[in-house]
Amino acid sequence: MSFIKLTDVDLIYGSADPKEKSAQTLAVSSANLSIAHGEFLALVGPSGCGKSTLLKLVAGLARPSKGSVTVDGQEVTQPLKTVGMAFQNATLLPWRNIRDNVMLPLEIVEPYRSRQRQEREANRERAETLLAKVGLTGFADRMPWQLSGGMQQRAQLCRALIHEPSILLLDEPFAALDTFTREDLWSVLQELWSFRKCTIILVTHELREAVYLAQTVHVMSARPGRILKTSTIDIPRPRTLESTFQPDFVEIVHDLRHHISLGKQN
Amino acid sequence: MTSKSVQRLAPWIATVGFVILWWLCVVIFDIKNYILPTPLEAVEAMYKFRYPLFVHGLATLMTTLIGFVIAVGIGMVLGILVGSSRLLYSALYPLLVGFNSVPKAALVPVLVIWFGAGTVPAVITAFMLSFFPVVANVATAFATIEPELLEVMRSLGASRRDMTFKIGIPRSLPFFFASLKIAITLAFVGSVIAEIVAGNSGIGNVMLVASSNFNVPLVFAALIVVGIMGIGMYAIFDFFERRMTSWSIRGGSGMQQMGGG
Numbered sequence: 001m002s003f004i005k006l007t008d009v010d011l012i013y014g015s016a017d018p019k020e021k022s023a024q025t026l027a028v029s030s031a032n033l034s035i036a037h038g039e040f041l042a043l044v045g046p047s048g049c050g051k052s053t054l055l056k057l058v059a060g061l062a063r064p065s066k067g068s069v070t071v072d073g074q075e076v077t078q079p080l081k082t083v084g085m086a087f088q089n090a091t092l093l094p095w096r097n098i099r100d101n102v103m104l105p106l107e108i109v110e111p112y113r114s115r116q117r118q119e120r121e122a123n124r125e126r127a128e129t130l131l132a133k134v135g136l137t138g139f140a141d142r143m144p145w146q147l148s149g150g151m152q153q154r155a156q157l158c159r160a161l162i163h164e165p166s167i168l169l170l171d172e173p174f175a176a177l178d179t180f181t182r183e184d185l186w187s188v189l190q191e192l193w194s195f196r197k198c199t200i201i202l203v204t205h206e207l208r209e210a211v212y213l214a215q216t217v218h219v220m221s222a223r224p225g226r227i228l229k230t231s232t233i234d235i236p237r238p239r240t241l242e243s244t245f246q247p248d249f250v251e252i253v254h255d256l257r258h259h260i261s262l263g264k265q266n
Numbered sequence: 267m268t269s270k271s272v273q274r275l276a277p278w279i280a281t282v283g284f285v286i287l288w289w290l291c292v293v294i295f296d297i298k299n300y301i302l303p304t305p306l307e308a309v310e311a312m313y314k315f316r317y318p319l320f321v322h323g324l325a326t327l328m329t330t331l332i333g334f335v336i337a338v339g340i341g342m343v344l345g346i347l348v349g350s351s352r353l354l355y356s357a358l359y360p361l362l363v364g365f366n367s368v369p370k371a372a373l374v375p376v377l378v379i380w381f382g383a384g385t386v387p388a389v390i391t392a393f394m395l396s397f398f399p400v401v402a403n404v405a406t407a408f409a410t411i412e413p414e415l416l417e418v419m420r421s422l423g424a425s426r427r428d429m430t431f432k433i434g435i436p437r438s439l440p441f442f443f444a445s446l447k448i449a450i451t452l453a454f455v456g457s458v459i460a461e462i463v464a465g466n467s468g469i470g471n472v473m474l475v476a477s478s479n480f481n482v483p484l485v486f487a488a489l490i491v492v493g494i495m496g497i498g499m500y501a502i503f504d505f506f507e508r509r510m511t512s513w514s515i516r517g518g519s520g521m522q523q524m525g526g527g
Contacts, residue, residue, distance in 0.1 A: 059417075060421075079420045081422065081423040083421045091418060093415075093436070095439075105422050107428075108424045
């Protein structure tokens with residue numbers, strides 16, 4: 001039973017008028033995806049291949065030009081409220097401290113919104129517990145600019161999870177970080193997923209990251225993005241940095257790389 | 267002397283320097299006091315006419331502040347509208363720029379025809395001169411919100427209202443305060459111009475009467491009063507800006523950059 005389902009989805013950017021074909025960009029072409037409840041899925045592919053566009057389609061921030069997107073059996077026609085998002089830029093609000101940044105969704109999403117006055121204390125605690133989970137104990141009162149890039153990303157993950165969304169959409173969240181910080185955050189994210197068990201779609205161009213984290217990896221072609229290859233990753237969890245040096249891990253990465261270069265030739 | 271105390275003294279030193287330069291010019295070029303008075307003569311005039319200067323200064327201050335408050339209110343609303351809608355931006359911005367390019371002094375006689383001489387034209391002139399910087403700054407702040415931030419908000423199901431109050435307005439505060447400091451000085455220019463052209467009270471009117479009596483020291487005394495009021499208002503907004511938008515001024519004592527992930 002698939003939780004999120006994309007059926008023959010096309011997305012055309014630009015003019016909707018068929019006469020102005022030259023002004024149109026086909027960002028995604030006949031994409032079919034099926035994601036089970038609680039699945040961790042990764043989309044990899046060259047930049048500009050429409051990976052981020054697929055996320056927007058799932059979140060309901062963009063509507064497909066053709067085909068259908070359903071979440072939990074419902075056609076997605078407007079922005080979903082059960083979604084958490086994180087991006088390459090931490091996009092924290094510079095005028096709020098880390099705790100208040102993390103609590104932002106609770107001020108917007110129901111049922112938290114109407115209860116936020118009564119549950120202010122509980123919500124603060126909830127934010128601090130989550131911050132502790134990602135290793136930011138004691139940073140709740142800091143302002144975003146006082147944190148390093150990696151710490152800002154950790155805070156962003158907390159903001160994306162605080163309202164307990166059923167879907168977490170990650171758009172290259174670790175792309176701007178150095179390798180060591182990035183590898184740290186892989187294990188943070190793996191642990192968050194292991195106790196939250198939400199459905200995660202991770203967009204990345206880093207193959208090792210995809211294989212480390214995901215259960216299923218989809219390789220996309222260059223624009224217009226099509227899904228070239230789907231691999232199931234059977235490496236046991238919890239995966240560690242050590243796993244990334246094992247022969248089976250290396251072989252999967254190698255195989256995916258091969259499909260990407262094949263996609264470039266065609 | 268530390269660099270901090272030098273910084274604190276710098277404006278006073280510059281002001282004293284300016285006064286000395288003014289004085290030297292008058293002495294060296296032997297300028298008559300009905301052309302340009304010495305600073306001392308201007309200050310003497312300030313003391314001699316302290317009562318009318320106080321009353322009319324207060325009138326000008328009131329006129330300016332009324333025009334300024336209206337400008338801030340309308341400017342902020344217009345700025346939010348223009349900044350959050352691309353359609354309104356392209357529709358209204360040329361009109362606003364055109365309106366701002368019109369010499370406001372030339373409009374004062376028209377305002378007098380419409381509303382009669384007195385305070386109303388001065389309030390309107392102060393408003394007209396000061397509302398554009400507010401609109402332009404607030405609109406810029408709203409129009410430059412990071413698209414990802416908007417996506418985060420939209421994916422949470424945030425309403426327009428949420429976006430405006432939780433993102434737009436806090437984000438526009440530094441821009442807003444910067445515009446207030448420009449707007450208040452422009453509002454003084456507007457009200458004084460209107461008072462000179464068509465006032466029956468205010469500092470502008472004092473200047474008009476004084477210059478028709480060749481009492482040039484009093485004209486300069488009045489100018490100094492306006493200048494001091496302008497600096498005072500500027501300082502007040504500067505104080506609030508520092509308190510309310512400290513997050514946008516990095517560094518300071520709270521600065522603590524953390525390393526590592």
